Amino acid sequence: MNLILTVLEIVAPVFLVAGVGFAWVKAGFEYRIQFVTRLGVNLAVPCLIFTALMKSDADLNELGRLTLAGFAGYLLIGAVGWSLLKLLKLDIRSYLAPFIFGNTGNLGVPMALFAFGQAGLDGAVVLLSITALLSFTWGIWLVAGEGALGKMAQEPMIWATLLGALFLAMGWETPGFVTDTLELIGQMAIPLMLLTLGVAVARLTPGRVVTAVGLSIVKFALCALIGYAMARAFGLSGALFGVLVLQMAMPVGVSSYLLAEKYEADSGAVAGFVVVSTLVSVIGLPLLLTMLV
DSSP states (O other): OOOHHHHHHHHHHHHHHHHHHHHHTTTTTTOOOHHHHIIIIIIIIIHHHHHHHOOOSSOOOOOOHHHHHHHHHHHHHHHHHHHHHHHOOHHHHHHHHHHOOOOOOIIHHHHHHHHHHHHHHHHHHHHHHHHOOOHIIHHHHHHHHHHHHHHHHHHHHHHHHHHHHHHHHTTTOOOOHHHHHHHHHHHHHHHHHHOOOOOOOOHHHOOOOOHHHHHHHHHHHHHHHHHHHHHHHOOOOOHHHHHHHHHHTOOOOOOHHHHHHHTSSSSHHHHHHHHHHHHHHHHHHHHHHHHHO
16 A cells, blocks of 8 residues: 555656646647747756756766666667567558657656656656657657757757766866756756646647557557666666666657658657557556556
8 A cells, every 4th residue: 555655646746747738728728839848958958957967976887877778778679669560560650769769858757756766867867868869860760761960969958968977977066056046947847848748648639549559558568678678687776777667668759749740750640659658658657666666
């Protein structure tokens, strides 16, 4: 009973805040998602990443192993996902990138924070940066047949990660008033990401729901299993072990739908994958957390 209550305390705030965003749109209120997304991605999230890394007490070797495990895990998910989609004769351009890259930002960061505290946040921002880097290169290539290295270099999240890692490695800290300012801005990130997730899901029009149901269940189980295997293989322990498994199991992010729309893949099918996988995670993530916390 205590374990169930602990898990509910972790997941309830995450899904309730996302639910507020969903209800806000359904009630007919305005939500300028493009503005809020830019504010979050270009300002709030980079501040969160930088300050979390700079002030982290995590061992650099541990974070290094987490980084390697993250890259290896996503490559393995990509290989298995490609084989599965080929077997099922589903469109690779539409389904593979969403199958690989979960919602490590809007949903993954707050879930890791509530589940594992500051250590969870430290690990989550590392994995968020990995998915951002891979999404702007490999992810775009899968959907569009071309990369976006130039765009990746313009992403504040990438530079925030590099600077945060440098400050952590060197033991540097920004002046107190600067740190307080950056932390204050970064505190916007989690509620903004969750509200935006709810808004985005509310505005999507799902397609091919039956296919999405099957893929969502397989994605959740497979990615959690690969996350567990990679955590064991790279010798992770404690919070970082749990964070890797949790982040790998995240549902499809709304960014996958935006990429499909931009590069003329089957955006309706991807929208269905986003919505259904998010609903699957409402059940799946609490069950997974009972094994991790």
